[in-house]
Amino acid sequence: MPLRAKVASSVSRTAAALSRAAGRGDGSVIGGWIGLKIDPDLLAHLSAGRAIALVSGTNGKTTTTRLTTAAVGVLGRVATNSFGANMPTGHTSALAKAGSTPYAVLEVDEHYLAQVLEATEPHVVALLNLSRDQLDRAKEVAMMAQLWRAALVRHPDVRVVANADDPLVVWAATPPADPAQGHFPPHVTWFSAGQRWQDDSWVCPECGSAIQRSGEQWWCSGCPLRRPQPQWTVEDDGVLDPTGAWHKVQLQLPGRVNLGNAATALAVAAEFGVRPVDAVSRLGAVSSVAGRYAQVDRDGRNIRLLLAKNPASWLEAFDMADLAPTLLSINARDPDGLDTSWLFDVDFAPLRGRQVLITGDRAYDLAVRLDVNGVPFQHVRSFDEAIRAVPPGRLEVIANYTAFQDIRAELDRVN
């Protein structure tokens, strides 16, 4: 590593440690920010010599990164941005902190995938899904698929592990080959992780015709785009690998969506030569991911935290939650997106029959939504009030990003 990069890396680690010691956060962004100021190529320097996997998509990337890190760990030490700091500053900080490792698994914000592909020259990139998320700021969904596609054309040597169930992902992962121009088709391994949310992919990104669906199959009515045959699939409580072997997966993380994330993790790890049979028990050791799914006992209540940031992930959260009192908390601060319109894209009917409490900066938006949905609820002004309002036993908490962080802070930054 060049001297400038060594200095930058060292300063970056120190700044992160200071930030943590001062209680100003987990230090995963500030360290990288300072490091990149000293050496703008620091991320590239820190990436050199490592076999890297990138994980990107609208939902599930933090959890899938965590599971993939566990699976690749079969081979040796793995650097990762385990705090969900998923932009280049976070990657820089994570790699600097980890020191020299043979492997790295990095979660990447979908907007930064092209930039991080360029800097880290990964061995494999996993593309999970694309759906509406903070549309007042984020690029619209079809535009994001276009950006991914353009980035992959520039990196034909990267192996791609992609979700066969999401038409936008499939289109992004299969850019047109033009060998005369030096554009070769990427090597793609397909997995099936299911797609509960389909409202962003009714129109073909290639030709604009309607996407048709039947069971798990989908196809465009106007062009050849259709669901590829996946090599990795979820079956019952396990994962079927490309050889046809089935591996039972006993996760501590709830919901079918996490079985899909496990299948993805095994597929990515396999690109490094990890055999699923060796990795599968490591997946079961993951109990929570940056506070997500964490369980905390307080005043006789067993509180479980579920993060839901956009319509697709709310549907998954309802699927994961037990039939128990449920607190919903909504903010609309910058990291959440300022627009709460998406509340009407979520059907809250699965909550009928549970005791529902609401809180957060934008509880009134949620109140109007639940009213229209015919879901009775009680508004509480604090987390403590919520705890007092429910009987002893399980309390499910489903919150969007900053609301989740607020509650996590109340529970002493539970991980």
Added chain:
Amino acid sequence: MSTESLRIVWIYPDLLSTYGDRGNMLILARRAQLRGMPVEVLEVRSDQRLPATADIYLIGGGEDGPQALGAQRLMADGGLHRAVAQGSVVFGVCAGYQLLGTSFFAKGTRCAGLELLDIASDRGPTRAVGELAGEVDARLGIPYLTGFENHGGRTHLGPGVSPLARVTAGVGNDGATEGAWRGKLLGTYSHGPALARNPALADLLLRWATGIHQLPALDDTWAERLRSERRAAVAAAVRA
């Protein structure tokens, strides 16, 4: 009403539904049902014929490509024009508002609109993103408009329409006026579930559709709290 039940059609949710647009359909149906009206709700996809006999038609927001495609299909279908000629109510939001006009811009080109409203839209210098508020045309008899806007368009109103509101926060059509209406056709840049924050606007559409001028009052406690909170937030942002 056209039949014994109130018929609400949501036009092309496969193309024009980006920001919780479903909310407007759900809210209208709920407010009608709470008053004992039988309601029939139809979601008509862009590969289906549009029935011309419904009472209320809703068109939501969307990206450029789907907006242009939606306008083409509606013109080819002709059902919406027949419905308007028969006195149906139309509520257009954002892209759905623009395409009711004579023309709009999508993917860098001028596209022909449905010519149901005397408005024409083009691209503005900046994207308008944020809270939108305005004082509504007094003839409509409803309180201030509150919403969230996210669009790159600017809309110019011809003599055949009236502005829905005078802008007090945000951009709307052009920073001065917001939305437009004529007869029983109404459009707004207050995007997505615009009726969630404006129950009186929902009731206006229901009055137009049913001809019932005195609808029984509903408990709008939460909507009123939301409106007050948003109004205070906009005022605080102006002071800051």
